[in-house]
Amino acid sequence: MRHHTPVALLLSMLLFTGPAAAQDQAGIPYATTIAPSGVEGLDGALADASRLRRLAEEAPVDGFGLVARALAEPRLLDDVFRSEGYWAAEATVLVDGQPATTPGLAERLAARPAGDPVPVEVRPAPGPRYTLRRIALRPATAAEAPAVAALGEPQGLSAGDPARSAPVLDAESDLIDRLRRAGHPLAAVVERDVVVDHEAQAMDVTWTLAPGPAARFAPPLIAGDSAVSRALTGRIAGRLAGQPYAPATQERTRRELMALGAFDSVRVRAAQRLDETGALPVTFTLNDRPRNAAGFNLSYETNYGPSGSVYYERRNAFGNAERLRLEATVSRLGAGGGTEDVNSRIAANLRRPGLMDGRTTLVAEVAAVRERLEAYDRDALVASALLERPFGERWVLQTGPSLETGRIGRDGNWQEFQLAGWVLGARYDGTDNLLDPRQGFRASATMTPYADVAEGGGFIRALGTLRTYYDFTRDGGSVVALRGTLGSLVGADRAVPLDKRFHAGGGGSVRGYSYQSIGPRDSRNRPDGGSSLVEGSVELRQRLRGNLGMVAFLDAGSVGQRETPSFSEVRLGAGLGVRYATAIGPVRLDVAVPLNKQEGDAGYGIYVGLGQAF
Structure with missing residues (x-):
């Protein structure tokens, strides 16, 4: 015009x-x-x-x-x-x-x-507010009437409601989504007929819907310039073929491809029409992550001085989405004023996803460890080969052998050890965010039977943790987080290596106390470890303004000398913390004090990290 x-x-x-x-x-x-x-x-x-x-x-x-x-x-x-x-x-x-x-x-x-x-x-x-009078659905063709009738009433709309446009558009989107979830990938709105009756101050809405045919997925196509084996990605994506169309099924397959860890992005696009067999073609476009990555981390502890780590990571190392990670860590560089008390770890870790049915991942690791702690000294070579497999959307099961050999002791009194174990583990994650959860709960449990290869005998080490989160304001403004941990050594005696006994205290345990300081002590007042563990924490996480928040917390822990967890020597730590939200999770600074100190305990503890404490 x-x-x-x-x-x-x-x-x-x-x-x-x-x-x-x-x-x-x-x-x-x-x-x-x-x-x-x-x-x-x-x-x-x-x-x-x-x-x-x-x-x-x-x-x-x-x-x-x-x-x-x-x-x-x-x-x-x-x-x-x-x-x-x-x-x-x-x-x-x-x-x-x-x-x-x-x-x-x-x-x-x-x-x-x-x-x-x-x-x-x-x-x-404004004048008078009009109301909805009639809401109706009708099929584009007689053959599509059953699919439209199965929808029932549009969600969020009722006669007598205000004649607002947003709920009408939301209801329309929901109708299409429900038709697609019911297996109709080409569902569309043919017409939205809105009639406003000014005399009656009312509005009528009628939708004409074309569900289209119910369909199944055709064998998917893989696109993109990816160096990952097409046999692997095709095996994972190929499980989609022949399944009834559902957006959730399509998205689950996309996430399984992303979970390989080799891709920056995985985009999925469904065709706008069915193929000659009546199936729906789907294309997954893969975009690889950079093959090489390296990084470092520096930290500082008041009691032990600086720590640092470096790593190198090779992604898609051998063409099947493998991830090879080499890492070296040193800590407590300031402990004792020399190098005798320095801790170190050099490790190589290989993840090989997509085994067997495409859902199983092999996690193999070998590490050389040197530990100089108050509870024990340890030099060890540790190796494990674990298989991980997800079950459903939330569960991951893990199993496989582990081997440890080396020496452990105190004050130069070393004891050789050779342990063979078999890891049995399970994890559940029903939370809404990995680093800053606000709703849902997480659970993990690990049971490892160990056999003493050199001396004979054995024991079982079991540990379980439950974390749950409540968002009272529904916007992340006020969150209460709870954590509980139980551990037990079954069939153990004092010959169990010191590192396999339970200790408590420090970040991730009972803040305000030194690392491993809670529990039984020997005649020289050194941590001796125990056969059972019980811990609990409660945090109130309050957002103050913008990205800034604060936390008030109370931690508790006890280590007992028997297999059954004991509450007789519970140690309490309390404190306040600051949180600053970033794109990769909150930066954490906590200050805690012990409420019932033992002999030799420090007066406070400071903890810095990325992500919430639990």
Whole structure:
């Protein structure tokens, strides 16, 4: 459509001269006020939609520009009124006290002496709020009637509700989603018929729906310039073929491909039509992560000095999405003033996903460990080869052998050991976020039978932890987090290596106490470890403003000398913390004090990390 400017308006714009010319060049500033509508919640939406308010800092060059803005304002506000069900609403705009439609207003504004901004007032008149009267669904063809009838009533809409547009659009999206979840990938809305009856102040909505045929997935295609074996990705994606169409099934397959760890992104696109067999073609487009990565980490402990680690990671190492990680860590560089008390670990870890049915992952690791702790000294070579397999959306099961050999002792009194174990583990994660959970719970349990290869005999070490989270404000503003841990050594005696006994204290355990300081002690008041463990924590996580939050917490822990967890020597630690949210999780700073100290305990502990404490 072409728009023609009246000749009189052009002449006025070209011939106008005089004192106001300088004002024209500088523009005509104005100040907009919006009168109360009398409807709660409507005024904010009107203010947000107001173009007069939004462009106020860009003053129009002359009176005609200001009048044009004022005349366009009611049409913009109509959308707000109708979205809230006010279908007979009006908005009047006054410019310098005169309706924007007043003849000659633009010329008078141009001649107005420079000074205060021109007052502009918007007067909304919502009128009555219309209601929904009839809501109906009808099929595009008679053959599609059963699928449409199975939908029932549109969700979120009822006769008598306000005739708002957003719930109508939401209900329409939900109808299509439900048809797709029912196996109709090509479901569409043929027509949305909305009739507004101004006399009855009511609105009728009728949808004509075309569900399309129910379909199954065709064998999927793999696209993208990926170096990962097509046999592997095809085996994982190929499980989709022949399954009834469902968006959740398609998304689950996409996540399984992402879980290989070799891709920056996996995009999935379903075709817009069925193939000649009546199946739905699907294409997965893979984008590889960089093959090489390296990094380092530095930290500092008040009692033990600086620590650091470096790593190198090779992704898709051998073409089947393997991840090879080499890592070296040193800690407690300041303990004892020399190198005798330095701790170190050098490890190689290989993850090989997609084994067997494509869902099983091999996790193999070998590590050389040197530990110089208050509880024990240990030099060991540790190796394990574990198989992990997810079950459903939340569970991961783990099993496999582990071997340890080396020496352990105190004050130079070493004892050789060779242990063979078999790990049996399970994890469940029903939370909403990996590093900053707010809802749901997590559980983990590990039981490892050990056999002493050199001396004979054995024992079982079992450990289980439950974490749960409650978001009381439903927006992450106030979250209560709870953690409980139980551990037991079954069939053990004092010959069990010191590192396999239970200890408590420190970050991730009972804050405020030194690492491994809670539990039985020997005759020289050194941590001796125990045969059972019980721990608990409660945190109140409160967001203060923006990315900043605070935490108040109470930790408790006890280590007993028998297999059954004991509550007789519970140690309590309490403190406050600061959280700063980042894109990769909250940065954590906690300060804790022991509430019932043992001999030799420090007066406080400071803990820094990424992610919540648990």
